[in-house]
Amino acid sequence: MxxxxxxxxxxxxxxxxxxxxxxxxxxxxxHFIATPVTQHRGLVARLHYLTRTDHARQAARAAGLTVTGRTMKAWLDGKRSPSAKNLQAIEVAYRTVRRHNVARYLLARLxxxxxxxxxxxxxxxxxxxxxxxxxxxxxxxxxxxxxxxxxxxxxxxxxxxxxxxxxxxxxxxxxxxxxxxxxxxxxxxxx
Known part of the structure; x- marks a missing residue:
């Protein structure tokens, strides 16, 4: 070689x-979410993906998203906006969780x-x-x-x-x- x-x-x-x-x-x-995390629509879509099940919430915490439920609700309702550091943590956690969720499916298809x-x-x-x-x-x-x-x-x-x-x-x-x-x-x- x-x-x-x-x-x-x-x-x-x-x-x-x-x-x-x-x-x-x-x-x-x-098929990651196309709307950027910096826009409210993209942020809400990622947060819904990361919080809809207990497994997703645990994986998000493991990936580095460690905020309280109260803060998460304020972000979802649009009352507060996450800092740049938290936006980055949300994006990293979302991509990590999404990759783990689709890996088995992609492996079977490939x-x-x-x-x-x-x-x-x-x-x-x-x-x-x-x-x-x-x-x-x-x-x-x-x-x-x-x-x-x-x-x-x-x-x-x-x-x-x-x-x-x-x-x-x-x-x-x-x-x-x-x-x-x-x-x-x-x-x-x-x-």
């Missing part, structure tokens, strides 16, 4: 790490009872690289059958574990060309 890129972009190539593209795609599949999901690798952008230094990198597809570690690392928001899982469980199956797809413009899959 080749070593990882140490000086990516030195000659003008552009792209993002493959695991970051996968995290973005999984975030899109999780694994598809052992059949896996077809993944599209869109190569990095070499338009700014001088012609003699450009490589021929083609669009590739691969059927990824084991999503367990990838989805678990995504749900825990562990960037290093997601990178390791993505490389060792997915891109290594590209064979000797896997290093060409460490950086990509995007990763596509449907679940």
């Amino acid at each position: 080749p070593e990882r890129n140490l000086e990516f972009g030195k000659y003008g190539a552009r792209g993002i790490k493959g695991h970051e593209a996968v995290a973005r795609r999984l975030d899109a599949l999780a 694994n598809r009872e052992g059949r896996g999901t077809r993944v599209e690798f869109h190569p990095l952008n070499q338009s700014q690289v001088p012609r003699p230094r450009q490589r021929v990198i083609e669009y590739r597809t691969l059927n990824v059958r084991h999503w367990d570690r990838i989805v678990q690392a995504w749900a825990e928001d562990d960037d290093a574990a997601l990178d390791d899982a993505w490389v060792n469980d997915a891109t290594v199956d590209l064979g000797s060309q896997w290093g060409e797809y460490e950086y990509v413009t995007s990763i596509g899959f449907a679940a």
Whole structure:
């Protein structure tokens, strides 16, 4: 297995790490609330999501949202507004709880009872690289059958574990060309 890129972009190539593209795609599949937390509608939607069950309230506390029920009610009624620090805590708690709630569902959809999901690798952008230094990198597809570690690392928001899982469980199956797809413009899959 080749070593990882140490000086990516030195000659003008552009792209993002493959695991970051996968995290973005999984975030899109999780269907987070679109309205920002800074608007009252987005704040209320997140607070309702975090307070509708005992399990959600416990997970929100574990994720760092530690305010009293009275304060929460004042926020929901619009009588008070949370500080910037609390808005950030609400957003982090919401994303953490949402990821944990949809992880099992996404895992079942992606694994598809052992059949896996077809993944599209869109190569990095070499338009700014001088012609003699450009490589021929083609669009590739691969059927990824084991999503367990990838989805678990995504749900825990562990960037290093997601990178390791993505490389060792997915891109290594590209064979000797896997290093060409460490950086990509995007990763596509449907679940």
